Amino acid sequence: METQVSPNERGYYGSFGGAFIPEMMQANIAELQEKYEEIMNAPEFRAEFEQLLKDYVGRPTPLYKATRLSKKYNSNIYLKREDLNHTGAHKINNSLGQIILAKKLGKKKIIAETGAGQHGVATATACALMGIECVVFMGELDVDRQAPNVGRMKMLGAEVIPVSSGSKTLKDATNEAMRYWIANPFDTHYIIGSVVGPHPYPDMVAKFQSVISKEIKKQLKEETGSELPDRVIACVGGGSNATGAFYHFLEDEEVELVAAEAAGKGLDSGFTAAATFKGVSGILHGSKTLFMQTEDGQVEEPHSISAGLDYPGIGPALAHWFESGRVKYEAVTDDHAMKAGMELCKLEGIIPAVESAHALAALDNLDLKPDEIIVVNLSGRGDKDLKTYLDQLES
């Protein structure tokens, strides 16, 4: 099967994607479908976006050669430092892109869902910057385990609405944001935080995040003489940092692309979030994609120690790259990720987000050739996860 980088006109990547939305959301989605490419491609949009990425976010983020980590694996490991972005993760790339777009569409209010709180913080930040009202939906369980980010969102002026339905995590926050949008469609734009949701969200978010791989190519070329590494590794919740890190390599067949999914307590433990291993095709959050569900088509509650990966599915493009074989999927357990995260602290003096620690752990799963060049996308920093790490240290 041929690998598609962009969706077709109905929003499909292979057999995944589309826009399965109730009629009540139709007007807002149709408006986006009609206008997103034109707006994003306009020179003044590009200029504003690029300026903000540079001066406000601090891009380009470094591509750092992790010497001691490389030594451990007897290879050349580069970390793409998305953790050094303003607000501490890749999420800001998308939030800024979408808020400029929302402004061009004349929207007055922003809503967002968040899991780890990183997307919520990034969106609250973008809203503060633009002086736009912001409402963030967050599962009650995540409000507890990501408390510092709740505080940050509030300081930035956002209203945080705890969600108590379902599993009280990211999928439920997404449901609730969609319901709010249905009930309040006028003047509101929904900034989805990952490459999920109805067309055109997966493509739009992918394009905003694609700056990651664009920079990697340029930096690697300067560093090694070739813009192509042997592998790129990224973690997958919904899949936005992975898509950003893979995007410009998708057509370079010689580069192996590795996606680390959260196996939770183990693939067969009943407490997992590994969508390609445990999921089947169905309709979730407005698109056809792979997600964990019962035989009867009820969405299964995921589990991951990492709030940002605690989602039952993946975006439709990632499901397609799984189906086409372009991306290789690895499952990483909670314990394995925590160990890899702790190790990076000691080896490199970098505290990674627990999400990103899954990508680091995937290094153990791979059959590495000596001296190969590997880029690991370090999607975020671990300050928000101190409690999770410290609990682990004590146990």
Next chain:
Amino acid sequence: MNRINKLLAEKDNILSIYFTAGYPSFDDTRTVVKSLQDNGADLIEIGVPFSDPIADGPTIQYTNTIALENGMTVENLFQQLVDVREDVEVPLIMMSSLNPILQYGFEEFCKKCKEVGVDGLIIPDLPVEEYIAEYKTIVEGYGLRNVILITPASTDDRIRLIDDNTDAFIYMVSSSAITGTNTKFASDFSAFASRLEQMKLKNPRITGFGISDKESFDKVCETSKGGIIGSAFVKALKDSKDVAKSIGDFMVQFKN
């Protein structure tokens, strides 16, 4: 003739009631359907519970959660409905999110609907374009009617497309809202109703969302062929010890 078309040809002020299968308890489906018919419902929408219903407010979400805890599945529901046509004549419509239908098998679902005597489908998250591209021939092949929603924000072109691709009634959403939001009808409702009147659609319209009692029902009957009551009805079943009696108590207001 399909029972929905027959009803639409014969009657105005159609009172349609939605309930969630498996709520309040697993075995209530048949009692609810029969009692609704006996108490004057003209049309019944049987809701298939789903874990993540996006277009539903807290009231219907709650009934979905309880119904799933009670063990309701598509398969169980069809088993409960096997001989429903022995004592129920009113048209029956299955209302479900797309995913449970897809996992059951879309065609198999339609086939079973026909077998047990269900007359139509409402699948809120199946947009008309996808319906036309993938599912319309299947639905029509089993003699079912697909009811599609429109809202005040739907464009004329879209409404025409929907009208051209359905043969029953159009589900007119009273406002831009999720189910059970107890706001007064949007101020754009009457403008919406007169826009539709002028479009001279081939299908009649029945109004849903935000209708809770006789007063709001009568109101929508002025501008459409009837009204659909969902959240207010399932709320009346909450903590009911005697479902048939609760239904009688709720429906009495509509008897004149």
